[in-house]
Amino acid sequence: MTFLSPMTIALAAGLTVPPLIALYFLKLKRVVRPVPSTLLWRRAIEDLRVNAPFQRLRSSLLLWLQLAVLVLAALALGQPMLETAQKLEDTVILLIDQSASMGVTEPDGQTRLEKAKELAVRQIDGMSDGSRAMVIAFGDRATVQASFDTDKAALKRKIASIEQTQAPTRLGEAVSLAEAYTQISLMGAETGGDDRPPGATAAPATVFLFTDGRIEDVTRVSLQAFDASRIRVTRLGERSDNVGIVAMDARRNPERPELLEVAATIENFSGQPRTIDAALYVAGRNVDIQSVTLAAAPHSAETSAGDRRPAVAAEERPDSAEPLESAATAQPVAVAAFAPMEYEGGGVVEVMLRVDDALSADDRAWAIVDEPRHVRVLLVSKHPWLLRSALSAMPLTLLTVTPEVYESMPEDRLREGERSAYDLVMFDRHSTSRLPPGNYFFWGSVPRLAGVSAGDAIRSEVIVNWDETHPILRHTAVETLSVFEWQRLRLPPEATAIIEGESSPVLAYLPGGGSQFLISAFALAVEDDEGRLRFNTDWTANVDFVVFLYNTVQYLTSNVGTRSRRSVTPGEAVTLPVPPRTEAVTVTRPDGSEDRAAAAEAGLFHYARTQRVGAYRVTPAVPGAEAFAVNLFNRTESNIRPTDAVTLGGERIEAKAESLALNRPAWRYFLLAGLGFLLLEWIVYNRRVFV
Amino acid sequence: MVQTRTDRSGPLLSPDFLTKLDQLELVSRKIFAGKLRGERISKRRGESVEFADYRNYVVGDDLRFLDWNIFARLEKLFIKLFLQEEDLHVSVLLDVSKSMDWGQPHKGLYARRVAAAIAYIGLVNFDRVSLYTYANGLAGELAGVRGRRLMFKVIEFLSGAEYSGTSNLAATGKQFALRHPQPGIVLVISDFFEKGGYEEGLRYLLGRNYDLYVVQVLSPEEMEPSLVGDLKLTDVEDEDTAEVTVTRALLNRYKINLRAYCERLKDYCTRRGVSYLFTGTEVPFDQIVLSYFRQRGLVK
Incomplete structure (x- = not known):
């Protein structure tokens, strides 16, 4: 007492x-x-x-x-x-996990977060007068709910206002914040800058961590101001019965874009083998159901938090020594591959697990699919046969014109709205200034842009360097490339050289003004003095050339520069293109509520209130960016089994059960x-x- | 306490009751000599018709009382002695201190009725009746009335008595004894709540060898107080206060004390040949007069 x-x-x-x-x-x-x-x-x-x-x-x-x-x-x-089993702390920092796994409803009807808040409030009640406490809630990012305060009522209000998120658990930021505040507070105490009585020694803070232990970045958290012995971890929750979608992909068949292929990786985290139905919804209609049999999660999987196993196929599981037959049916991870279906529309594709488990945030996953679209390529060439034969092997719509025809084409044929009517325009030895925003590939010529020009021909140099990690050069052997001559290029600083010669780039990438330019300093074939066409490189005879062209088309037409990511994890910010001159954008959230936010400059819109999983719809929107999905896709978070210990800064801290002996008020x-x-x-x- | 002061006046005696009283007469255990010849035999030889004794004639004796028959037979002169018939002095000392102005039935009224009844009996029998009221000392006096026709004076005197002052029996007894040397019946009617003690006053009265009767009158409120709570009790006579928290224990203690007080008074009286009579005002006063006084031998 x-x-x-x-x-x-x-x-x-x-x-x-x-x-x-x-x-x-x-x-x-x-x-x-x-x-x-x-x-x-x-x-x-x-x-x-x-x-x-x-x-x-x-x-x-x-x-x-x-x-x-x-x-x-x-x-x-x-x-x-x-029951003052613990000392009455002087300075207390409460770290409360508000991540997705804290939303698990325990058998007593309370969620883990509710329990954490209750324990935190009891911790506040148990503080002696004059003790200070700070409350930090953390999910994917940390929020200081209350900085150091002695007002218990205010602290309790702040604790009560902590909301459940569906974000992953990252502790690093919370620890950094706590350390920063502690440092400030200690400095304040030394200089008498806070309200503490003079002469009061600034006791080191005690950190109370309320979590289920599933912390993603636990191995990266370093403790500087805190001694691990002053960190008390309260383990919350008992349940472990969860089956979740840890990955999902919906894509169109490259050969037959009208075919939609959807697959989801489903993992069983519970100790019981499960057979569950995964239902596929396309545009709100249930179109397919796949039954998936999952083995019980092995106990060896019960490693410390932060063990982030990649969501891999069953064959790659470490315990695949079993016969292939049983391994295929008795793994805790399985891929539900839905039958390819013909779907011409765009929109939201959803996979839903028909399962009653502890965590619901990972029972559904969403993907955004575009309407099927053939890439439209315009080839401007006097002698198109070489490129045409290579491009015709690809699933694209190819239109070939001569440079004269291109220059005489009416503007409305070149433009579609603000952008080029073609996904890619390829110029073979033709420089032009008719370049509406779009994607361009210049062979042996340069776009007529400020700062871009071609100089004299280079004949006696070799290729010395290339960026083999660039997507365009994927699966191509540049070392086998030999080029007879190329032009000396003068490019603006933002241009990136992908293949470099001794004194000038051979292949350069230049983004800008909503356009992308790929500039090849050499042409595939050149006319000699007699007007005869001669090969300038042996590359065209190599299979690498076709691969290179395929990469180029993929890279330039995927609009990586402007196209947003279509699926993010909870809490992650989204950047979307919006129609030009849009001032405000309305985002319809999964729960039906609407957010209205101003669009940023350059036709972009940033949105960060993505704490809840689901499909978010954006209006007005540019085609293809009408929606984005927020998915948990986090094995650490889906594995809701609470851990017994948390390793912080290299020190293992035992996590006490939630029945930790707290100071129970006895005034009643x-x-x-x-x-x-x-x-x-x-x-x-x-x-x-x-x- | 207002309620206990109500009904303090009323007819002292009813005609029916007076008729009953007509039959009674006061009896003194001692036969006393009076100044006037009365209707009762005195121990003194006198001129009544009742023969008492003979004695030898001495010169100067009234010749009318010579017994001529004896002289005829014996030729000696004898004087016939007769018993003297004398009047009886009946004095009533009535307490009119403020404490008598209390109770339901009213203590003072009750006492005055008893006094009136005694006075009436005396008057009817041609006794010499004196009424005194007293508080700090003798306050009012109606001395030496005789005969039934003066009853109105008695009533007038008793009705006009005012309650005031604190009772002081010692001073009263001294004054009365000095002023009243003749023996006779003395009736003291009071509640005998004497802060200075009743003993000294009674001793003065006993010293004159009066035939003393003590009547203690208490109201039911005094015998069974109905007080509750934390109180500041004020004495109506001397404004003395006593702060009490009335509890069961305190009430029991009070009753024990009251009983002991009355017992001590009775004991004091009995030891000195004084007739003591205790009565509560709830007892009908005619019963007191017609039966209690008769039992005590005051009336017959």
């Missing part, structure tokens, strides 16, 4: 007990009643001796009872605490006892007075 405010006891007792005793010294204010004679009364009351102005204090049962009531009330005011018992004494006092008084 400890008292949080011993001063309050002294104050309350000091203020009430002496007056009570003084009242017993003092005479009562009595009702005046005349009697014929006080002779006999006087004799009768002689024993009681109540007729002196101040009587000698006699042992009175009533006095003792009233003193007991007062003392108990004073003790109750002193905030007595039971004191007050109850006081009431009992009060009742007794009343009974005694009445028995004495009424005759």
Whole structure:
């Protein structure tokens, strides 16, 4: 039993007990009643001796009872605490996990977050007067709910306002914040800059971490200001029965874009084997159901948090030594591959697990698919046959014109709205300035842009360097490329050289003005002095050339520069293109609520309120960016089994169960006892007075 | 307490009751000599018709009382002695201190009725009746009335008595004893709540060898107080206050004290040959007069 405010006891007792005793010294204010004679009364009351102005204090049962009531009330005011298994901390930092896995409803009907908040409030209640506490909620990012404060009521309000998110758990930011605030507070204490009494030593803060232990970045958290021995981890939750979608992809068949292929990776995190149905919804209609059999999660999977196993196919599981047949059916991870279906529309594709488990955020996954679209390529060449034969092997719509035709084409044929009517325009030895925003590939020529020009021909140099990690050069062997001559290029600084010669780039990438330019300094074939066409490189005879062209078309037409990512994890920001001159964008969230936000410059829109999983719709939107999906896709978060220990800064900290001995306030018992004494006092008084 | 002061006045005696009283006469255990010849035999030889004794004639004796028959037979002169018939002095000392102005039935009224009844009996029997009221000392006096026709004076005197002051029996007894040397019946009617003690006053009265009767009158409120709570009790006589918290224990203590007080008074009286009579005002006063006084031998 400890008292949080011993001063309050002294104050309350000091203020009430002496007056009570003084009242017993003092005479009562009595009702005046005349009697014929006080002779006999006087004799009768002689024993009681109540007729002196101040009587000698006699042992009175009533006095003792009233003193007991007062003392108990004073003790109750002193905030007595039971089970003080832990020290009454002076400076406390509460880190409360608000990630997706904290939304699991435990068997007692409370979610883990609710339980964490309850325990945190009890922790606040258990603080002694003058103790300071700070509250930080963390999911994918950390929020300081309350900086150091001694006002318990305000702290409790802040704790109550912590909301459940569906974000992954990252502790690093929270720890950094706590450390920063602690440093500031310590400096403040040294200089007397805060409200603490002068001379008070700044005790190191004790950190209370309320989590289920599934922390993604636990291995990257470093402790600088905190000693691991001052970190108390409270483990929350018991349930582990969860099956979740850890990855999903919806894409169109490259050969037959009208075919939609959807696959989802489903993992069983529970200790029981499960057979579940995964339903596929396209544009709100259930089109397919796949039954998936999942083995129980092996106990060896119960490694420390932060073990981020990649969502891999079943064959890659470490325990695949079993026969292939059973391994295929008895793994905790399985891929639900839905039958390819013909779907010409665009929109939201959803995979939903028909399962009743602890965590619902990972039971659904969304993907955004575009309408099927053939890449439209315009080839501007006098001698198109070489490129045409290579491009015709690809699933694209190819239109070939001569440079003269291109220059004479009406503007409305070249433009579609603000952009080029073609996904890619390829110029073979033709420089032009008719370049509406779009994607361009110049062979042996340069776009007529400011800062871009072609100089003299280079013949006696070799290719010295190339960026083999660039997507365009994927699966191509540049070292086998030999080029007879190329032009000296003069490019703006933002241009990137992909293949470099000794003194000038051979292949360069130049983004800008909503366009992308790929500039090849060499042409595939050149006309000699006699006007005969001669190969300038042997590359065209190599299979690498076709691969290179395929990469180029893919890279330039995927609009990586402007196209947003279509699926993000909760809490991650999204950047979307919006129609030009759009001022405000309305985002319809999965729960139906709408957010209206101003569009940023350059036709882009940033949105960060992605705490909840689901499909978010954007209006107005450019085609293909009408929606984006927020998916959990986080194995750490889906694995809801609480961990027994958290390793922070290289030190293993045991996670105590939620029944951790907290300071239980005992003032109720004191007050109850006081009431009992009060009742007794009343009974005694009445028995004495009424005759 | 207002309610206990109500009904303090009323007819002292009813005609029916007076008729009953007509039959009674006061009896003194001691036969006392009076100034006037009355209707009762005195121990003193006198001129009544009742023969008492003979004695030898001495010169100067009234010749009318010579027994001539004896002289004829014996030729000696004897004087016939007769019993003297004398009047009886009946004095009533009535307490009119403020404490008597109390109770339901009213103590003072009750006491005055008893006094009136005694006075009437005396008047009817041609006794010399004196009525005194007292508080700090003797307050009012109606001395030496005789004969039934003066009853109106008695009624007038008793009705006009005012309640005031504190009772002081010692001073009263001293004054009465000085002023009233003749023996006779003395009836003291009071509640005997004497802060200075009743003993000294009674001793003065006993010293004159009166045939003393003590009547203690108490109201029911005094015998069974109905007080509750924390009170400041004020004495109506001397404004003395006593602060009490009325509890069961205190009430019990009060009753025990009251009983002991009355017992002590009775004991004091009995030891000194004084007739003590205790009555509560709830007892019908005619019953007191017609039966209690008769039992005590005051009336017959």
